[in-house]
Each structure stands twice: as C-alpha cells, then as structure tokens.
Amino acid sequence: MLTIWLNYMVNNKKDDTSQERILLAAKKIFLQKGMAGARMQDIADEAGINKALLHYYFRNKEILFDMIFLEALKQFFPKITDVVQSDISLFEKIEIFCREYIDMMQQNAYLPLFVLNEVNKDPVRFKEKFWQNKNVVFLKFVEQIDTEVKRGKIKSVNPAHLFINMISMCIFPFIAKPIWMMTTNVDEMQFRYFMEQRKTEVSKFIIESIKK
Amino acid sequence: MLTIWLNYMVNNKKDDTSQERILLAAKKIFLQKGMAGARMQDIADEAGINKALLHYYFRNKEILFDMIFLEALKQFFPKITDVVQSDISLFEKIEIFCREYIDMMQQNAYLPLFVLNEVNKDPVRFKEKFWQNKNVVFLKFVEQIDTEVKRGKIKSVNPAHLFINMISMCIFPFIAKPIWMMTTNVDEMQFRYFMEQRKTEVSKFIIESIKK
DNA sequence: GTCTATAACTCGATAGAC
DNA sequence: GTCTATCGAGTTATAGAC
Numbered sequence: 001m002l003t004i005w006l007n008y009m010v011n012n013k014k015d016d017t018s019q020e021r022i023l024l025a026a027k028k029i030f031l032q033k034g035m036a037g038a039r040m041q042d043i044a045d046e047a048g049i050n051k052a053l054l055h056y057y058f059r060n061k062e063i064l065f066d067m068i069f070l071e072a073l074k075q076f077f078p079k080i081t082d083v084v085q086s087d088i089s090l091f092e093k094i095e096i097f098c099r100e101y102i103d104m105m106q107q108n109a110y111l112p113l114f115v116l117n118e119v120n121k122d123p124v125r126f127k128e129k130f131w132q133n134k135n136v137v138f139l140k141f142v143e144q145i146d147t148e149v150k151r152g153k154i155k156s157v158n159p160a161h162l163f164i165n166m167i168s169m170c171i172f173p174f175i176a177k178p179i180w181m182m183t184t185n186v187d188e189m190q191f192r193y194f195m196e197q198r199k200t201e202v203s204k205f206i207i208e209s210i211k212k
Numbered sequence: 213m214l215t216i217w218l219n220y221m222v223n224n225k226k227d228d229t230s231q232e233r234i235l236l237a238a239k240k241i242f243l244q245k246g247m248a249g250a251r252m253q254d255i256a257d258e259a260g261i262n263k264a265l266l267h268y269y270f271r272n273k274e275i276l277f278d279m280i281f282l283e284a285l286k287q288f289f290p291k292i293t294d295v296v297q298s299d300i301s302l303f304e305k306i307e308i309f310c311r312e313y314i315d316m317m318q319q320n321a322y323l324p325l326f327v328l329n330e331v332n333k334d335p336v337r338f339k340e341k342f343w344q345n346k347n348v349v350f351l352k353f354v355e356q357i358d359t360e361v362k363r364g365k366i367k368s369v370n371p372a373h374l375f376i377n378m379i380s381m382c383i384f385p386f387i388a389k390p391i392w393m394m395t396t397n398v399d400e401m402q403f404r405y406f407m408e409q410r411k412t413e414v415s416k417f418i419i420e421s422i423k424k
Numbered sequence: 425g426t427c428t429a430t431a432a433c434t435c436g437a438t439a440g441a442c
Numbered sequence: 443g444t445c446t447a448t449c450g451a452g453t454t455a456t457a458g459a460c
Binding site for chain 3 (some may be wrong): 251253263264267271272273
C-alpha cells in the first residue's frame with residue numbers, strides 16, 4: 001500500500017519518466033566531463049538505469065549529446081532582445097544585462113566552459129550544425145553603443161571592445177571558478193557571495209569607465 | 213651529397229629529434245582536444261612517427277600529458293613578480309601587465325581554455341599534483357591595490373573584483389575566440405589586430421574606471 | 425519498456441624483428 | 443631508435459528474453 005502511494009507520488013512528477021531522468025543525467029555528466037570524457041555508463045548510472053535502455057531512447061551518444069548541447073546553447077545565448085530593444089537608457093541596459101546574465105550562469109556554473117570548450121574542439125562541426133544567426137543580439141547592442149557615442153551621451157569608446165569587456169567580466173569568473181577558489185582560499189558559499197556582489201559591481205565598473 | 217647536406221641542416225636544428233617532434237605534436241594535439249579527446253595515434257601522426265615510438269619515449273599517455281600541462285601552467289601563470297614588486301605606479305603596473313599578458317597569450321591562443329578546462333575536469337588531481345603557491349602573485353597585486361586605495365590615489369574599489377576584471381578582459385577573448393570570430397565575421401588577421409588593440413584598450417578602460 | 429549478455433570496435437600499450 | 447603486428451582493457455551499440 002505504501003509502495004503504491006510512493007509510486008504515485010514519484011511517477012506523477014513530470015521529470016521522473018525514464019526519458020526525463022536520462023536527459024537530466026546526461027546534462028549533468030556532459031557538462032562536467034564534456035563529450036569525449038563522458039561515458040554512456042556514467043549517464044546510465046546517474047539516471048539509475050542501464051546502458052541498453054539509454055540506447056533505446058537515444059540511438060547513440062552523438063544524438064544525446066547534441067540534444068544537451070543545443071539546450072546549453074540556448075541558455076548561453078539568452079534572448080536579451082527585449083532588453084536591448086527597449087527604450088531605457090544604455091546604462092540601465094548594461095545594469096540589467098550584467099545582473100541577469102550572471103544570475104543565469106549562477107544556476108549553471110559549468111555551462112560557459114562546457115559550451116566554449118566544445119566549440120573550440122570542433123569549430124567546423126559547430127558552425128555547420130548549430131550556428132544560426134546568434135550574432136543578432138551582438139549587432140543590436142553594438143549599434144546601440146555607437147548611437148550613444150554619437151549623441152555624446154558617453155565617452156568615445158570602441159563598441160566591440162566595450163561589448164566583449166562586459167561579456168568577459170560576467171562569464172570569465174565562472175570559467176576560472178576552481179582556480180579562483182584555490183587562489184583566494186574561498187569555499188562554495190563565499191564564491192556564491194562574490195558572484196552575488198558582481199551582479200552590481202560589473203556594471204558599476206563599466207559605467208564608471210564610460211560615463212562623461 | 214645534397215642529401216647529406218640537407219640532413220645536416222635539418223638534424224642539427226634542436227627540435228628535429230624525434231623527442232622534440234613528439235613534444236611539439238603533443239602540445240598541438242592536447243591543447244586542441246584536451247586529455248580525454250586526444251589520441252596517441254593523433255600525436256604520432258602529427259609527429260610523423262608511429263605509436264610504438266611514442267611509447268618508447270614516453271611510457272604512457274599520462275606522463276606525456278603531464279609534461280605538456282606543466283609547461284602550459286608555467287605560461288599561464290607568468291612570473292610577473294618583477295612588475296608587481298617594482299616601485300612604478302599602480303597605473304603603469306596595470307598597463308604593463310595587460311600588454312604583456314595579452315602578448316604572451318597571442319603566441320598561444322588555445323592555452324587558457326586548455327588549462328582552465330583540465331583544471332575544471334579534475335580539480336582535486338590538479339591541486340595535489342600541480343598546485344604550489346600560485347597565489348603569491350595575486351596576493352601581492354591585491355595588497356598593492358589596497359594600499360593605493362588607502363592613500364587616496366584611486367577610487368575606493370574592491371581589490372578582488374578589480375583584479376579579476378583585469379584578468380577576465382585579458383584572457384576571455386582568447387577563450388571565446390572561435391565564437392567571437394563567427395559572431396563578428398572576422399578572420400585570423402583581423403582577430404589578431406583586435407587583440408593587438410586590446411593590449412592598450414584594456415588598461416585604458418580600467419584606469420578610466422578607477423582614477424580619481 | 426526494461427533487463428542481461430555479448431558483439432563490434434577504439435585505443436593505449438607491449439612484443440619482437442630489424 | 444624505429445618499425446609491424448597484436449594483445450587486452452574499456453566503450454559504444456545491439457540481440458533477444460521477459
């Protein structure tokens with residue numbers, strides 16, 4: 001009787017079908033070990049099933065990987081079109097972008113390194129298989145900065161450098177997380193707090209540099 | 213006769229012994245594919261020899277990898293003690309650091325992603341095997357910033373954030389190189405020029421933000 | 425859908441001739 | 443020192459029972 005009730009409670013949760021459990025497990029393993037380092041056995045173990053069932057749902061490793069990678073890409077290139085195209089000031093846009101982007105990555109600290117690493121390992125495959133118009137957001141933002149410079153609202157800066165400065169300061173600390181933690185002798189909690197601070201520190205730093 | 217002369221010219225170059233060719237090949241392959249993704253066959257092919265000879269010089273993959281990784285670490289954590297400890301102004305130190313660090317990475321654009329990725333995959337192994345006092349430079353620099361703040365030479369900034377901002381802006385563009393090139397539609401030459409600009413742009417950006 | 429067993433294959437590593 | 447041939451561990455993927 002207890003078993004039935006437990007089954008009911010557990011199985012009705014959306015992500016407790018085998019399929020969903022596999023995807024969750026695959027995400028965890030792939031993000032940690034990458035395509036080459038992850039083994040199907042690891043994923044099966046993590047999902048609490050066996051390899052055969054894994055292949056039943058996803059014919060091979062590549063298909064499963066591509067699924068996870070595509071999902072990771074969507075998170076890595078967020079839809080910030082709303083923010084960029086709204087008519088709030090450039091400073092506010094920078095503030096919102098840094099805050100929201102760091103916040104998203106905090107949910108998934110491994111994500112940036114995972115994506116950038118896999119792209120690096122095989123840029124051609126990436127370009128052919130996954131790249132489509134990811135540069136739109138970038139162009140809009142750069143355009144925006146250019147306009148503000150011409151209006152004389154901010155100092156004359158090179159938009160491309162400003163843009164990558166912003167991205168760098170938001171993302172890099174996650175990529176360097178383990179080394180940074182060793183270097184500064186901090187634990188998970190303290191790192192989390194450090195990144196919490198950066199949600200405002202980064203935009204303050206940028207605005208201080210470009211304001212007139 | 214010609215053959216003898218050619219052999220003489222070629223073999224006398226330090227890096228044309230099999231050993232040196234292997235190390236060069238291993239560096240190229242490991243930096244691109246990482247420990248898990250690289251195969252001994254790839255390295256042998258790249259060096260123009262066969263697997264057996266590879267194992268003759270380096271008993272196993274791990275030994276070869278560690279050799280390359282240690283060399284990469286030395287480049288990634290440069291000895292900037294001289295710069296930091298000299299008695300030039302903080303602004304000049306920042307200028308020199310950014311210029312020299314970007315310059316070093318330009319020689320080896322794959323290096324940062326390689327190091328950070330391998331550390332991430334197995335932080336414990338890294339800490340036990342390779343980590344020794346890499347944090348000294350960091351502490352010196354932070355100390356320095358703190359002093360300048362107290363002297364009232366620069367705005368009151370958090371040294372840790374300032375430090376990682378600087379590192380981020382120097383290193384990240386190399387890590388994101390393939391994606392950045394696709395996004396902005398530039399080729400190798402143009403990327404090189406972009407990074408050339410950054411040798412001065414980054415420090416200017418920082419100083420603009422912290423100067424009083 | 426889920427399992428056990430195993431085929432098929434990749435890759436690091438070694439044996440042994442030259 | 444350098445090569446060919448091959449072994450053996452580890453992994454992906456499939457066959458087939460339930």
